[in-house]
Amino acid sequence: MKRKLVSDLLLLLFAFTLLSACSGQGAQPAGSVGEGGDKETEQPEAKPADDKPFAGVVLRTISGPDETGYWGKLNKEFEDKTGIKIEVDTVPYGQQQQKLVNSFLSGGSTYDLFVMDVIDLPQYVEAGWVEPVDQWIQEEWKTDLLPFAQSAVVYKDKWYGLPWASEWKSFVYNKEMLKKAGYDRPPANWDDFIKVSKELQDKGIVKYASTWSWLQGEALICDFVAIAASKGAVFFDDSGQPKFNDEKSVEALQMMVDMLHKYKIVDPASLTFSESNVSNAMQAGDIAFELSWGIPQVGLNDEKQSKVVGQTEVARMPYSVKAATISGPMAYSISSGSKNKEAAWEYIKFLAGPDGAKRAAVENGVFPGWKSVIGSTEVKAAIPGLEELLEQGETAVNRPQVPWYHEWSSMMQVELQNALTQKKSPKQALDDAMDKTLKLMKENE
C-alpha cells in the first residue's frame, strides 16, 4: 500500500520534472525574446508621433523604497504624457551602490537612471559612469541651487544631474517631556544637553534621553560630522589635507563617548541603530531628543505610527562653537552606458526640475534643492516648521568629497566605534584614522 503511494508520487514528480525541464529548456532561447525582450524594446517604434518623440522607450531606474506610492503615481503620469515607460528596481539604501557598480562594470546599460548620493558623485565621475548633462542645463538654473544641494550635482564645474532630495538632519525635541522636567526651551549647547538629559532620566521621564544612529555604517559618519562641526572642527582643510585628529574633533568624539559611558544619557543600543531605529524610538516616545533627516514631523505627527503626535518641535542642534548639522543631498543622474540618454533627461527634468521638485515637496514632503521652489508660497504652506528647518539647513555641512569616499568612510566608522566601545581612546582612534587616511590618499593619487 505504502509502496504504491510512493511510486505514484514518484511518477507524478517525474512527470512534472520532465514538463518543467522542457519548458525550462525552451525558455532559454526564448528568454532573449521574452523577458529580456522588454529591455530590447528600447528602440523607439517605427514612427513616433511628434508630441511624443520617445514613445515606446523603456527606461530602467534604481532607487530606494517608494514609501508613499508617490513615485509610482508620477511614473504613470510620465508614461501617459510621453509614452516612456519607467521600470523601477527598488532596493534598500545599502544595496544600491553594489547593484550600480555591478551594472557599470558590465557596460552600464542595466540602468538608464539612478539616484546618486552626494558621497558617490566623485567616484562615479572619475570612473566615467555618470553622464554630464551640461548641454541641457538652463541658464537660470545655474544660480538657483542651494549651495549644499549643488554639491550633489556639480563636480569640477560640470553638472551630473538634478537634485532629487536635498536633505539635512534636524534636531528634534519632545517639548512635553521637557516641560515635565521643568524646561520650556530646548538645550542650546552641549553642556545644557547633558544636564537636561540627566534630569529627564533622573525624574524617570525617559530611560535614555536620546538615541543616535551610531551603528557601524554611514549614519555614524553623518552624526559625527555634525557634532564635530558644532564644536568647530573641520575634517579637511582648504588644500585638501585631513586634520580630523585635532583637538576639536577629539573633543567631539570624547563627548560622544562620555554621553554613552560616563553620563549614560545615550541608549547603548545606539551602536547598533540606524536612522530608522532612532526615528522609531522617537515616535514610540522612548526618547526626548533625536537628530533626524528630512521633515521629521511628518512621521512624528502621523497618528498611525506615532505616540507623540503634537509633542515635538524642531530646533537648532546644540553647539559649542557654531551651529551645525549634516547634509545628505541626492541627485537623479543618467548612466553613461544608457542607450536612451535624451529620454532619460526628459524623465529627470520631469521629476527633479524646479516644477517637479515643487510637486515633490508639496505632495510628498521631499526637500527641494532650488531656492525659487523653497521660497514659493505653496511650499511654505505645505511643509510644517519650514522656518526652523531652514534655519538649521543653513548650517549644514557636507561630508568629504573624494573618489575613495566609501573606503574612507568604512575605515572611519570602525575607528569611531573603537572609541565608542572604549577599545581605544578618542585621540588614539582619530590618530589611527589619520594615518589610514594619509595612506588611502597616497594609494589613490
Place this chain on the structure above:
Amino acid sequence: MDKVARKIAHALLMYAALVVIMFFTLAPFLWTVISSISPLKQLISVPLRWFPQEPDFGNYIKIFTSGGVFETFRTAIYNSLVVAISVTSVCLLFGSFGAYAFARLNFPLRDRIVVLFLFTQLIPGIAIALPTYIIFKNLQLLDTKLALILIHITFTLPFVIWVMRGFFQSIPKELEDASLIDGTSRFGALFRVILPVSTPGLFATGVFAFLGSWNEFGMALVLTGSPQSKTLPVAITEFLGRFTIDFGLMNAGGVIALLPPILLSLFFQRYLLDGLTSGAIKG
C-alpha cells in the same frame, strides 16, 4: 530499591535534559510565531507580556491582501516557489542521469571527474558573483527567474549527483542486469528499475535541493532587481529595513518564509533523516 531509585533519577535527568533541548530548539521559532500574532503595543511594552490575550492575525491579512510592498512580497513568495520547484525537478532529473553514469557506467577519468565535481563546492561564491553577473548580462537574462534557476541548478547538481551516486551504488546490480537481459534499454532500466527503488533517496535529495534554492541569498542578491525576479530572502532583508518598528509584521513575514521549508522537511522527515545520514556515515 536502590536500583529503582537510580533508574527513576536517571529517567528524570533524561527528561530534564530533553526539556532543555527542546526548549532551546523550539523557543526562538515559537517566539517568532507568537510575535507575529501579537499586537504591536504589547510587543514593545516593558515588562513584556508574553502571550497575546487573543491572537491578532492582522499582520498576515495585511501581507496577503494589501498592495505596494506587500504585493512585492507576495510576488517574492511566488518567485521563490517557481525557482525552488524548477531547481528541484531539474536537479533530480539531471542528477539521476549523472549519478547513474558515475555509479554504473565505465568511462575514462570517471573517478577523477566525480571528485572534481565535489571540489566545485569549494569555489567561493563571492569570487564568482561578478563574473556570473556579467555572463547573465550578456545572455540578456539579468533580473529573470531563469537566471536564478540556472545558477541554483549549477550549484546544486554536483551535490545531488554525489549523493544519488551513493544510493545507486547500494542497489544490487543484478536487479538491473535482469531487466537489461529482458531487452530493456539502459534508459528504461534507469527509469523502471533504478529510480523506483531509490525513491527515499530521491525524496531526500529533492528536499535538499529545494531548501538550498529556497534559502539561497548571495546570488539572489546579485542577480535580481525588480519584483519580477526577487526571491524571499532578498525580499525579507528589504522588509527588515523597512519595518524596523513593526515587529509583528516583520515576524509574520519571517514565519511565511520559514514555513515551507519546515513543513517540507517535516513531511519528508523519514526519507530526509535516512538520506541525511546514510550518505555521510559511509564517508
Place this chain on the structure above:
Amino acid sequence: MPAGTHEPNALPNAPYPQTGKPPRKMMSEARFAFWLLLPTIVLVCGLLFYPFVYSIYLSFVDLNLTKPWKGPEFVGFKHFTDILTNTEFWQSMKVTVYFTFVSVVSSIAVGLLVSLALNSRFKLRGLARSLLLVPWAISGVINGLIWQWILHPNYGVLNAALTQTGFTDRYIAWLSDPVLSLNMVIVADLWKSFPFVALMYLAALQSIPKDLYEAAKVDGANSFAGFRFITLPLLAPITLVLLVLRTIDSFRIFDLIYVLTKGGPANATQVVGYYLYKEGFQFAKFGYSAAGSYVITFFILVLVFIYIKKLDRHNDF
C-alpha cells in the same frame, strides 16, 4: 565533503561485469555516460568553471575603476601580497577563526550530548527527533531575523526573560558590546547548526550494535567505559565528516552577519566573508576580493587536510 576524496579508490573499479548483455544495439558506455552527463557538464562548465577562471583572472588584474583611461592592468601577485599584509584582513581572520572554533566545537559538543540524550528509549523520541529539523531547515537570513528580534536591546525577549527571572536588573544591548556581540552571533549560529550534528550522531549511534555494550558489560566495564572505549571510537569517522562540513560552513558565514550586525560594532563581528563582500561589492575592488576568497579557500583546504591526517590516523586502531 572531501571525505569523498579517497572514496573512489575504495570502489570496486571493475569493468562492466560479465553479464550476458548483448553488446550490439547498446551504445558504448562512455558515449551513453556522455549523453547523461551532458546537461550537467554544460551547466557546470558555463556557470561554474568559466566564472571560476574569470575570477582567477580578476585576482591578477587591477581594473582601475576610478582611472578608466588606464584600463585593466596586470598586477601579478599584488592583490595577494596586499591582502596578506592588510591588518583589517587579519583582524577579520581572527574574528573568523574565533567564530569557527567556538561554533564548530560547541555545535559538535552540543550535538553529541543531544544525540546521546535522544538515543535512549523514551516516549515521543520520534517527535523530538523530527523537531530538530526545524532550525536546520531555516535559512541564514531568517535565522538573522529571528535573533535580531530576540536580542533587541529595548524590546527583546531575551532581556525580558532575564530581567523577569531576576538574572539581570537592566536591559542589555547585546550587539553593542564587541565581545558580547560576537558571542551572541555564535549562539544564533549554534541554534541553527547543532541539530544537523545531533541528527548525524544519532544515526551513527543507532548503527552501533548493542551486543558490543553487552560484551563490555560482561567484561566488567561500567557505562562510562563503554562510552569511552566503544561509542567514541566508533563515532570518529562521522566526527571527521562533521568537522569538515561545519568548518567549511562556519568559515564562510555571511548571511547571518549581513542581517544581524553588518560587521559591527567596531568590526568585532566582521568575519572574513563579510570583509571580502565589502571590499568587492562596496569598494568595487573585485580583484582584491577574488584573491582574498582564494586565500580563504586555501586555508580551508589546509584545515581539512589536517583534520583528515589527524583523524584518519586516530581511526586506525
